[in-house]
Amino acid sequence: MKKKVSLILALILALSLALSACSSSSSDNDADETTTEAAAETTAADGETSDGTESSSLTPKDGGSSLTFTTGGETGTYYAFGNVIANKIGDLTSTTITAISSGGSAANIQALEDGDAQFGFVQSDVMSYAYNGERTFEESGAVTSFSVVASLYLEQVQIITVDPDIQTVADLEGKKVSIGASGSGVYYNAVDILAAYGLDADTDIIPTYQSFSDSAEALKDGQIDAAFVVAGAPTTAVTDLAASRDVYLVSLDEEHIATLIEDNPFYTADTIAADVYGTDEDVTTVAISAVVIARDDVSNEDVYNFLYGTFEDIANLSHAKAEELDLDFASSITSVGYHPGAVEYFADKGITVSAK
Numbered sequence: 053m054k055k056k057v058s059l060i061l062a063l064i065l066a067l068s069l070a071l072s073a074c075s076s077s078s079s080d081n082d083a084d085e086t087t088t089e090a091a092a093e094t095t096a097a098d099g100e101t102s103d104g105t106e107s108s109s110l111t112p113k114d115g116g117s118s119l120t121f122t123t124g125g126e127t128g129t130y131y132a133f134g135n136v137i138a139n140k141i142g143d144l145t146s147t148t149i150t151a152i153s154s155g156g157s158a159a160n161i162q163a164l165e166d167g168d169a170q171f172g173f174v175q176s177d178v179m180s181y182a183y184n185g186e187r188t189f190e191e192s193g194a195v196t197s198f199s200v201v202a203s204l205y206l207e208q209v210q211i212i213t214v215d216p217d218i219q220t221v222a223d224l225e226g227k228k229v230s231i232g233a234s235g236s237g238v239y240y241n242a243v244d245i246l247a248a249y250g251l252d253a254d255t256d257i258i259p260t261y262q263s264f265s266d267s268a269e270a271l272k273d274g275q276i277d278a279a280f281v282v283a284g285a286p287t288t289a290v291t292d293l294a295a296s297r298d299v300y301l302v303s304l305d306e307e308h309i310a311t312l313i314e315d316n317p318f319y320t321a322d323t324i325a326a327d328v329y330g331t332d333e334d335v336t337t338v339a340i341s342a343v344v345i346a347r348d349d350v351s352n353e354d355v356y357n358f359l360y361g362t363f364e365d366i367a368n369l370s371h372a373k374a375e376e377l378d379l380d381f382a383s384s385i386t387s388v389g390y391h392p393g394a395v396e397y398f399a400d401k402g403i404t405v406s407a408k
Contacts, residue, residue, distance in 0.1 A: 110400055112360045113353035116147030121171040121344075122154040122163045129284060129373060130156070130173040130342070133204075136371045141361030147354045149361075157237060158188055161345075165195045170350045171358065172198075175207065175282075176318040176341040178237050180387045188235055198345045199391040199408040201355055202362065202382040205373050206339040208285045208322055209241050211302035212293070213278040214271050221249040221302060228258045230267040230279035241340070242280040244319075245304070248312040264289035272297055282340070284373070285324045294329055301335040309338055318387050341384075346391050348408070355393025379403060 121138055124130030131153050138149035149171065154160050160172030161182045174182075181187045185194030211221070218224065224246070231253060232238025239261070243253045253259055260267075260276055267279035268289040281287055293299055301324060304312075313319050322339040326332065346355055359382075362369075366377050383390075383398050389408030390398070398405045 110360065110364065112145035112147075113356050114146055115351075115353050116145055116357050117351065117354050118148040118150070119170040119350065119354060120168070121149050121151045121173075122160040122169040123151050123173050124154060124156050124160075126153045128156075133371045133373045134173060136369055136374070137358075137362050140365060140369055141358055144361045144365060145357035147357035147361070149358065158182070161195055161198065164198050164345065164347050167347075169347075170354070171201065171344060171346050174343050174345055175237050176203065176343050176385065176387065177240065177316070179343055179345060180318045181240075183388050187240055188237075197348055198388075199348055199394075200385045200388050201344040201346050201358055201391055201394050203341040203343045203385050204362075204382065205284060205342050205376040206320070206322055207283050207342055208324055208339045209245065209319075209337050210281040210283070210285060210287065210290065210324070210335075211245075211278060211337075212267070212271065212281055212290055213300050213302065214293075214297045215277055216298070216300055218278055218300070218302060221245060221251070221304065221308070223302075224278055225251060225256050226258070227277035228260060228275070230260045230262040230270060230276050231257075232261065232280060232282070233263070234261050237340075238280055238282045241282050244312060244316055245280075245338070248308045248315075268293040278302070284342075286328050290329060299329060299331075301329065301331055301337075303336040304338060305336070309336070312338060341381075343385060345388075346393075348391070350391065350393070352391075352393035352396060355391045356397045359394060359397040 121134055123134035131151070134151040138151040141147055141149045154163065157174040157178035160169070160174050161178070163169040164172050178188065182189045182195040189195060218227065231242035246253050246257065251257065260270070262270060262279070264281050264283065264287065267276065267281065270276040271279060272293060281290060290299060309321050313321070318340055319338040322337055324335040324337060326334050344358070363377060363379060363382070366374050379401055380403070383403045383405045386406065390405045392407055395405055395407045
């Protein structure tokens with residue numbers, strides 16, 4: 053009997069040891085899997101996230117300041133997008149940006165010149181006028197105390213009409229055409245495009261000088277034949293007009309676009325897709341860039357952080373224009389040099405830009 057009990061006890065002990073070994077082996081396997089997953093996540097973090105999207109290896113700069121960013125009117129894209137960017141910069145970096153409303157491009161350049169702001173939104177053509185003391189800045193003189201931070205998105209030159217017989221710029225001859233406020237960016241865009249086609253804005257058309265919304269109303273009422281609108285498409289004034297009238301956009305041809313860009317390098321060829329306004333086909337035009345500039349005396353760290361906050365978390369920038377952000381486009385300005393802080397940021401992204 054004792055032998056049977058001893059044998060049973062021995063069997064129980066052996067079984068217990070076997071179960072313990074299995075448990076240990078299972079735990080070791082679990083630990084190995086956890087370690088492997090962690091290693092994989094670490095590897096992904098070095099180049100891309102676990103879902104396959106790219107992950108930045110850059111870090112923002114320490115020692116940021118509190119600075120002011122002039123944008124545009126409170127109902128415009130500059131102001132709305134500027135505030136989104138400013139908030140993101142504050143979230144991600146040591147730099148604090150306060151975005152404020154303003155009178156737009158020329159006013160922003162003057163604010164930087166006077167030291168009332170450190171960053172500003174500006175159209176690329178107006179920036180060029182200021183830097184070279186031309187057109188709007190001819191009387192007051194050149195302003196050169198700023199440099200480029202980045203080009204963010206395009207603002208298309210849109211020639212709008214409700215007359216289907218106006219199919220080319222040449223067809224505007226003798227017509228009543230709204231060309232923006234005298235001396236404004238829109239005005240000079242119209243002057244440039246008309247000149248490329250051999251037309252004079254003062255003598256070959258009947259010019260009116262109206263805002264986008266006033267131009268749309270005048271088109272609707274038959275008071276004018278066409279209007280120049282310079283803004284990111286789709287533009288509210290145009291979509292509102294299209295709700296009550298058939299709207300047509302006038303295309304530019306490649307030959308005249310080439311002539312225009314040769315004389316005015318701040319323009320770029322662009323296309324407004326047919327589905328933007330429901331036109332019969334895509335519209336060929338030119339565009340200018342919405343550019344952020346900074347005073348030359350803004351620190352390299354703050355400019356680097358501005359770009360870091362703008363481009364390192366695009367997916368979480370809550371504005372439609374974020375979809376248009378692109379580093380190659382951001383680094384494409386040639387008419388004015390880039391701030392040294394921007395040069396450093398783009399170099400870290402593998403892109404070379406010209407320093408001021």
